[in-house]
Amino acid sequence: MVKLSKVINALSMIHERSNRKIGVLISGRGSNLQAIIDSIEAGTLNAKIAVVISNKLNAEGLVRAKDHGIETIFLDHRDYSSREKFDLAVVEELKSRDVSLVCLAGFMRLLSATFVRAFPSRILNIHPSLLPSFPGLDAQTQAFDYGVKESGATVHIVTPELDAGPIVCQAVVPVSDSDTAELLAARILSEEHKLYPEAIGIMLDGGWRVEGRRFLRS
Secondary structure, three states: OOOHHHHHHHHHHHHHHHOOEEEEEEOOOOHHHHHHHHHHHHOOOOOEEEEEEEOOOOOHHHHHHHHOOOOEEEOOHHHOOOHHHHHHHHHHHHHHOOOOEEEEOOOOOOOOHHHHHHOOOOEEEEEOOOOOOOOOOOHHHHHHHHOOOEEEEEEEEOOOOOOOOOEEEEEEEEOOOOOOHHHHHHHHHHHHHHHHHHHHHHHHHOOEEEEOOEEEEO
8 A cells, every 4th residue: 555645745845846936025126027927928037926925015026016917025134033933924814825946136135044944946036157166256357356257147046154055066167367346247258148037947857866065857
């Protein structure tokens, strides 16, 4: 007789692969959010944005989402007594909409371990450098000031440590002698807009696993 636990696990895996609902967290203009929306509407990304959540009331990304008929939520982190309590409120909104993948798109807050445990290996972030080089803020300027010949963008799975999760995919952007930090940042952003939808598709399609720090595809 097949154990009930095995049946439940099998059904859970089937649901996970068929559930292509994503939640997007933003704090600002939402240009990567727009890239995701455009890819979905163009048919190059098979996904549905269930909700866009922002911790900033005037985030331009909220307007972008509303213009495309996507549900939006504003949650002010200052209304909560701790990072964990705010994170639990966001998790509750995502879980209530049956989100299978969480995408950070300019969300300017570190996620607590509480949040990460709620979506294990199911939170993505995009960072404007070739990690592990230049984590944290102003990565483009860090790379330019260091004098690297190549920079780029990285999509990685989120862990409680800053910009330290397994790498899903990367795009390389050459640095020319005539560059400025601003020009480099603009070219990296253009690559981000192509890379993020690709990474989301990879995650939703399944057939991948994480071994240690390595993200492996079947």
